[in-house]
Amino acid sequence: MRNEARFDLPRRMLLGPGPSDVHPRVLGAMSQPTIGHLDPAFVSLMEEIKDLLRYAFRTTNAFTIPISGPGSAGMEACFVNLLEHGDTAIVCVNGVFGTRMRENVERCGACAVVVEDAWGSPIDPDKVAAALKANPGTKVLAFVHAETSTGVRSDAAALCALAKQHGALTIVDTVTGLGGISVDVDAWGADAVYSGSQKCLSVPPGLSPLTFGPRAVAAVKARKTKVQSWFLDLSLLMGYWAGEGGRSYHHTAPINALYGLHEGLLMLREEGLEHAWARHARMSAAFVAGVEAMGLAMQVDADVRLPQLNVVKAPSGVDEAAIRRDMLGLADVEIGGALGAWAGKAWRIGLMGQSATPRHVLGCLGALEGALAAAGVKIPAGAGVVAARRVLDGA
């Protein structure tokens, strides 16, 4: 007979590429009673969420909402709304998520011009400038700000400026960036930007914050053809999120999930964006000091490294998947494996949102040392934790 008993969940420390640990305040907010999605109290909550998202994105864009779906839904919303059959989009590919953008462009019936950079490298603005010159009339430049597959940050400000010079709209993926490193939508002049709830915002997965600037909204309104996705058609969603008086039923918002997003964004505003960015930088500095003191090496150069996604090379001869299994099984610490060319050779260790704390840094280093030592790797005992402490103590 099947066991119909309650499903007993383990308590993990989430240090993979997302989701990150969720604060009890957020979980508490989500357990409040469900109300109707057209209830005036819920409409007020939606307005507050839009304001809080504008704070997080650093934008005054009126159309700033959470899409009811994971980061991939935010990505798809940008492409299906801004591209029509026959349009050209330049897509920067320096990791897994750039490849998905290309896939989105092609499924819209648009032409994808791919600008490729190596795994571990940021997007090269010179190559993008050349592609924009070679393809006059390009409608969209799409790129990933924070590549979670490689742990690399690209220069969003420079890329958006290039697009503007050539009259192209920008689609910016900052799923892993938002809340962890500087995201400055208005200063960048970015047109369509999306994120995710479960990375540096530390809210459970399933929501995708999105903001469209005036030029992007105008492009949606000027479409010659209907958006092929009814659910993600932003001209319909604009009515749903229009605010008191203007709201019309579109779909039923994930009400309790939005309670959680509201609380997570509130916590971010209480801390302050700059303080959150500084915390991510400090936790990563401590973690990297620990890793290097253990004799391990980082995969990505320090100047383009994301503090919230640390790629550590596995020592040669070590079964990296066995180390991850050991850390999860014994210490309840989840870290990520690497993808693509780096699969089997590195770990992706997320220090995102509520998982960017001294407890997580020290806990991860301790669990990693223990697993490596048990696998026979010679590690100077305690060196990682001591080196990280030195950074955390400001010594």
Ligand SMILES: *Cc1c(COP(=O)(O)O)cnc(C)c1O
């Ligand atoms: C996680 C991630 C996504 C996809 O988000 P989901 O919530 O998994 O759909 C897209 N882009 C980047 C850069 C990501 O890290």
